[in-house]
Amino acid sequence: MKKPVFDRKIEDIGLETGTSRLTPEKIQETIQNVLASETGAKLKVYHDTCVRCGLCSKACHYYVSHDGDPTYSPVGKVVQTMAVMIDKKGKVDADFIYRAAQIAYTECNLCRRCIHYCPLGIDTGYIMSMVRRICHKLGVTPQYIQDTAHSHSATMNQMWVKDDEWIDSLLWQEEEARDEFPDMRIPLDKEGADIMYSVIAPEPKFRTHLIYQAGAIMHEAGADWTMPTLHGWDNSDMAMFSGDFEIMGRLKRDHFERAQKLKVNRIVMGECGHAFRSVYDQGNRWLGWADYPVEVVHSVEYFADLLRTGKIKMAQKVKGPITIQDPCNIIRGRGLMEDLRYVAHAIADEVIEMTPSLEHNYCCAAGGGVINCGPPFKNVRVNGNKAKADQLRRVKEQGVDLCLCPCHNCHGGLEDIIHSNELGIDLKFIGDIIYANMVKTKAVEE
Amino acid sequence: MFNEIYELVTGPLAWIGWGIFLLGSVYKLASLWSLAKKKDTSSIYYTKAKFGLRSIAQWSLPFGTLGWRETPSVTVVTFVFHICLILVPIFLSAHVILWEEWFGVSIPALPNHVADVMTLLVIAGGTFFAWRRFSVPEVAFVTSGHDWFVLGVVVAPFLTGFLAYHQIFNYEVMIVLHVITGIAWLALIPFTRLSHMLVSWYSRAYIGSEFQGVRHCKDW
Ligand code: HEM
Ligand code: SF4
Ligand code: SF4
Numbered sequence: 081m082k083k084p085v086f087d088r089k090i091e092d093i094g095l096e097t098g099t100s101r102l103t104p105e106k107i108q109e110t111i112q113n114v115l116a117s118e119t120g121a122k123l124k125v126y127h128d129t130c131v132r133c134g135l136c137s138k139a140c141h142y143y144v145s146h147d148g149d150p151t152y153s154p155v156g157k158v159v160q161t162m163a164v165m166i167d168k169k170g171k172v173d174a175d176f177i178y179r180a181a182q183i184a185y186t187e188c189n190l191c192r193r194c195i196h197y198c199p200l201g202i203d204t205g206y207i208m209s210m211v212r213r214i215c216h217k218l219g220v221t222p223q224y225i226q227d228t229a230h231s232h233s234a235t236m237n238q239m240w241v242k243d244d245e246w247i248d249s250l251l252w253q254e255e256e257a258r259d260e261f262p263d264m265r266i267p268l269d270k271e272g273a274d275i276m277y278s279v280i281a282p283e284p285k286f287r288t289h290l291i292y293q294a295g296a297i298m299h300e301a302g303a304d305w306t307m308p309t310l311h312g313w314d315n316s317d318m319a320m321f322s323g324d325f326e327i328m329g330r331l332k333r334d335h336f337e338r339a340q341k342l343k344v345n346r347i348v349m350g351e352c353g354h355a356f357r358s359v360y361d362q363g364n365r366w367l368g369w370a371d372y373p374v375e376v377v378h379s380v381e382y383f384a385d386l387l388r389t390g391k392i393k394m395a396q397k398v399k400g401p402i403t404i405q406d407p408c409n410i411i412r413g414r415g416l417m418e419d420l421r422y423v424a425h426a427i428a429d430e431v432i433e434m435t436p437s438l439e440h441n442y443c444c445a446a447g448g449g450v451i452n453c454g455p456p457f458k459n460v461r462v463n464g465n466k467a468k469a470d471q472l473r474r475v476k477e478q479g480v481d482l483c484l485c486p487c488h489n490c491h492g493g494l495e496d497i498i499h500s501n502e503l504g505i506d507l508k509f510i511g512d513i514i515y516a517n518m519v520k521t522k523a524v525e526e
Numbered sequence: 527m528f529n530e531i532y533e534l535v536t537g538p539l540a541w542i543g544w545g546i547f548l549l550g551s552v553y554k555l556a557s558l559w560s561l562a563k564k565k566d567t568s569s570i571y572y573t574k575a576k577f578g579l580r581s582i583a584q585w586s587l588p589f590g591t592l593g594w595r596e597t598p599s600v601t602v603v604t605f606v607f608h609i610c611l612i613l614v615p616i617f618l619s620a621h622v623i624l625w626e627e628w629f630g631v632s633i634p635a636l637p638n639h640v641a642d643v644m645t646l647l648v649i650a651g652g653t654f655f656a657w658r659r660f661s662v663p664e665v666a667f668v669t670s671g672h673d674w675f676v677l678g679v680v681v682a683p684f685l686t687g688f689l690a691y692h693q694i695f696n697y698e699v700m701i702v703l704h705v706i707t708g709i710a711w712l713a714l715i716p717f718t719r720l721s722h723m724l725v726s727w728y729s730r731a732y733i734g735s736e737f738q739g740v741r742h743c744k745d746w
Contacts, residue, residue, distance in 0.1 A: 120565020121558045125729050129722035132673050133604075134658070134665040138596045143664070150667035159668045195745055197593035199585055199604070200726045201733035360740065365568045415742025439743045440592055 216323030224454025312338025321449025446493025581734020
């Protein structure tokens with residue numbers, strides 16, 4: 081059979097300038113260095129034992145969405161990237177690196193769905209993140225995600241939010257909220273509070289109402305909480321996805337140290353998937369922590385707890401059926417499916433599940449930093465996830481108009497998929513619905 | 527002439543084959559373990575027997591996992607192929623005699639007609655895998671010479687053994703080829719993709735622990 085060729089090169093200024101600076105020596109030296117110093121038996125075993133059976137193919141939404149194009153299968157991506165780097169001992173050219181970067185950064189979400197398919201337990205997500213690591217060290221990264229990594233390193237947040245802008249956003253949201261809840265505060269730097277609430281930088285940047293809503297829910301629940309005014313408030317971590325593990329480590333340390341300085345009992349984090357991954361999976365390991373040094377509670381768990389204990393009661397439930405997007409990093413990554421189901425049933429009359437769902441759910445194709453690679457690669461993820469469009473269409477046909485989506489990346493990804501497939505489904509964070517429909521005992525009478 | 531060659535291949539050559547297989551396997555596992563202790567400490571740390579065994583048990587069930595359910599034909603063939611592949615060489619009556627002779631252990635033997643059918647199943651399974659490597663795009667795309675070589679080496683002793691047993695073609699040539707390919711089969715395990723036999727237990731146990739222990743989620 082004739083082997084398919086890679087004919088989908090996408091122009092990106094980051095990948096272009098990066099590859100234009102490469103020399104064969106630099107490529108080889110970098111690859112050899114990363115392989116020798118940062119990988120070990122795990123990668124070797126994956127490389128040596130993968131029997132090339134192709135069973136992992138059907139796991140991947142990219143493969144499924146491209147009608148079985150083998151170049152998008154998990155093992156197909158490995159043989160176009162890492163396998164060649166290892167077999168040729170790093171003797172590959174700049175074009176190869178461009179391709180490898182495009183595949184690893186934009187055609188794999190590190191969602192690990194393929195783990196459920198490979199009998200030998202080969203972790204393609206790990207292999208792809210090591211390809212990214214090599215590309216990062218070679219300076220070949222898509223421009224947009226590199227910009228977020230730069231922002232992280234310069235400001236310790238993802239969106240170039242300045243210190244005063246951050247505090248300003250918090251005070252602004254507090255002021256807004258006090259029209260509705262006269263006594264509400266967003267307590268800043270409150271030492272010894274029970275909870276430090278942390279968010280990702282896109283919240284103050286363009287989803288500020290989420291901070292308002294979180295404040296309202298905390299207030300209504302009577303939580304003893306605080307938000308930090310200094311760096312460490314942003315729990316996001318794009319450096320983890322760009323392959324800049326040094327910055328990843330600094331960010332995670334900063335986040336935890338902020339919580340420790342505030343002497344809080346635990347961190348509650350907003351509805352984000354990758355930020356959660358960075359504390360239980362990658363950032364902590366880089367820093368040598370088996371688990372996190374300060375307990376981290378994801379919003380899904382926190383909301384489930386508020387609803388279970390009756391600290392928050394729903395005044396009304398969403399009418400009509402809703403569906404649930406299971407974000408990889410909190411479901412397949414951290415097993416929060418039961419809590420998410422509990423919350424969904426507490427806030428809606430009826431829940432219609434997508435198929436597949438729970439830990440077998442398809443990724444949104446925005447995760448793993450793919451959406452952060454920016455507009456040049458938008459079609460890669462939209463066309464690469466017809467599988468998700470089909471899933472959504474099926475629930476739409478059963479009457480679903482609303483999808484519960486407790487992850488920023490999933491929001492971005494699903495929004496584009498819904499829009500370009502004209503599916504007409506609304507996306508909501510859990511906080512959106514709880515805030516809108518909860519019993520508000522502390523609000524002004526209308 | 528035949529006798530001398532036969533003596534050679536079943537004598538010194540066979541011992542060399544076994545030696546390479548056993549020492550190679552020990553070397554492979556020991557070197558991987560020492561590398562893992564240097565470079566993959568977090569993976570070792572998270573690996574727990576409880577989760578690992580749970581995962582291995584689940585993946586040992588045909589159709590017990592999402593992956594096994596998705597491609598049923600491959601699942602059935604994989605299980606049949608591997609079961610026959612491992613049982614026949616150990617329990618074939620002709621081999622049982624060798625074990626007695628070489629190692630002084632006596633074990634029960636498979637009835638010849640059963641072993642015969644199982645041998646055919648291995649050959650059929652191998653043919654199925656070869657067909658996949660030609661015609662199924664996601665397999666063809668990732669197939670290299672190494673995969674063909676390994677598949678050939680694995681099926682060859684079964685094919686030659688079958689032909690020899692039924693005295694098809696020249697018995698003497700076939701039996702010598704059978705012994706040689708059988709030795710190659712063993713000797714190549716530690717040094718090719720066949721090493722999945724040695725290490726896939728651990729990679730499965732590790733990812734099972736990673737999922738169940740850290741991610742609170744099943745890996746099947
Ligand atoms: C005892 C532990 C073993 C386990 C758990 C195991 C597992 C697997 C799995 C999961 C596959 C992939 C599915 C498939 O394509 O069939 C596979 C393929 C294969 N195994 Fe094994 N295996 C074992 C031992 C062996 C041994 C001892 C041999 C031969 C020396 C062998 C030869 C092969 C071959 C040739 C393939 C590839 C078939 C193809 O071309 O697609 N395996 N094995
Ligand atoms: S996108 Fe997910 S399923 Fe596809 S290769 Fe990457 S980790 Fe595997
Ligand atoms: S399922 Fe596993 S062994 Fe088979 S090709 Fe995919 S990664 Fe390799």
